[in-house]
Amino acid sequence: MFRDLPRYPEMTVSQFWDAKVPSHWEVHPGLAVLAENRRKNDGLIESQVLSLSYGRVVVKPVEKQRGLVPDSYESYQILVPGDIVVRPTDLQNDQASIRVGHVKDRGIITSAYIGLRARGSWSDAYAYHYLAVVDSSKRIYGMGSGLRQQLGWPDLKRMPCLVPPPEEQAAIVRYLAHANARIDKAIVAKRRLIALLEEEKKAIADMLLGQLDEGAREVRHVLSQLVDCEHKTAPFVEGEPYWVLRTSSVKSGEIVWSGAYTTDAASYEVWTSRAVPEPGDVIFTREAPVGEAAVIPDGRRVALGQRTVLMKVRKEIMDPQFLVYQVYAGLPRRPISLATQGSTVGHFNMDDIGWMRVAVPDIEVQRQLVNKIEDANSDANEAIDKTQSEIALLHEFRTRLVADVVTGQVDVRSIVATLPDAPEATAELAADSDDEFGDLQEEGL
Missing domain, CATH: 3.90.220.20 (DNA methylase specificity domains)
Incomplete structure (x- = not known):
């Protein structure tokens, strides 16, 4: 599925992507394929709060709705499934957060974010993947304006957007669903291995310290x-x-x-x-x-x-x-x-x-116990380090693969024809420290 993906036969140069893209793909400004969300929560008609966290738009539990919350949620915008949300603030200080998310649930989110929906020649799923690649490739950081380099709808509506034919957009979305499912499955398996190794380490510490x-x-x-x-x-x-x-x-x-x-x-x-x-x-x-x-x-x-x-x-x-x-x-x-x-x-x-x-206990006894625990944990720690490196490589591979597919660096049409209708089900990945700077993404929520 990942090897020897062919290239398109005819390519043309894209200045925005600093690369060649398929010649038969159209290029339109963002205004032609995106619309800014203008649904406000007037009259508090919606109460379910959404949050952009680790690149996912999730329902924010009531117990986490604390800190910098508004006096009234009337100022929030309403999002519906299929919408796309972009966190546009503070580009100059934070160049590592995942700033784009795809909405799965109806709810409200701060109007400090940009809500978008696909229109015209774009499907919402391809639009999301395209904007996510604009983010992951760091092109988003050259688009903002002002002292705090804040992104706005005027920046996005002028952005060059690749527009494959509808059947190719569908093929790209389908391929990425299968590819992400396989990558997710591998990451989940490696995280389970790490969890088992951590349990082994905990058992050793419990044995030596549990009754102390x-x-x-x-x-x-x-x-x-x-x-x-x-x-x-x-x-x-x-x-x-x-x-x-x-x-x-x-x-x-x-x-x-x-x-x-x-x-x-x-x-x-x-x-x-x-x-x-x-x-x-x-x-x-x-x-x-x-x-x-x-x-x-x-x-x-x-x-x-x-x-x-x-x-x-x-x-x-x-x-x-x-x-x-x-x-x-x-x-x-x-x-x-x-x-x-x-x-x-x-x-x-x-x-x-x-x-x-x-x-x-006596300080020497403490040091002896520390040495015993560390000696017993050495093999597990080595295995954990190796597995974490493998997870990081899988994340890097995913980022590059999605970018190549979405921008037409590889042609996935032939392989999509061989794939089953639905990707293999995979448990949703829990957000963890592999997803950088998650705290920054709830700024102002």
Whole structure:
């Protein structure tokens, strides 16, 4: 399905794509194939709130409708299945988020986003794929205007749009449905493998730490400082050496750098004005999700983002890695589990964290236990790293494949004729840290 895809026999140069495209495909401005959504939620006729998250337009649960919410949802726009939504804001600061989503449910979304629907010669499914490739290829970042480089309908309506014949649009959409199903199936299998390996690691930690309560004390007694790092989102600056760690940057006791992003020196100074995170400190998430922790490593200057807590550990009485292992398998695990019981969100305030109890055996005993856990986990960690790299490659392959198919770099018509009517069903992928910068995509919602 993926090998030896033929090229179209006759191609012509497209300046917008810096590549050749099929000669028989038409090119129209966005105005000819897209219409701006103008359905407002006047009279509050719709109450189901939608959110653009990790490139998917999803129904936003009531318990997550907090923070920057409007006084009235009358200002929101109504979207219906088949519509397309684009997040147009802050192009200069955030060049990594997925900005385009395809609507599956009727609902309302902030009018700060651009709602679109296909018209004329475009099908809604091909229109979505085309705009998603404009986004993933970074062309969207050269289209905005103004001081904050904000994208608007005037930019999109002038955008050159490839228009294959209707039967080819249908073939492209059908091929991508099958291709994405296969890629999704492979990713799901690899994530299941990682989950099994993480369970194996947890079982080892439970065996060594599960019943340990020697010298139990409150967390606040083993810290020199406990800092709530609640801030607004720092601006993204590509290539800068200052890393912002968010809740998506911490998972299963490790720093996940794909869930972090870089910022500039001025923003770093603001973010570290209360406390500078140093190697050996511990980052703890107090919400979304609650109860993830990791030791801050050497080699990178970091700041901590929203809903995270900085723990400066008194290293003469507590090994930082031993504290992290206890978060997952020791005395703190029970209150953390209770915080999320019966809730999809979960929340810890600073007092909750400070009063958590942890075992405090002799420091040498702690280090011995850490070494035992790490030795037992070495093979699993190696397998997890390899599998995560394979998942990243699958994501890269998907991005390139979709771009090549949508822009006519390959011809999928002949292979589509051999495919079954419907792609193989695949469980929907859960959003995780492989989907970068998810928090940024709900800005202002």
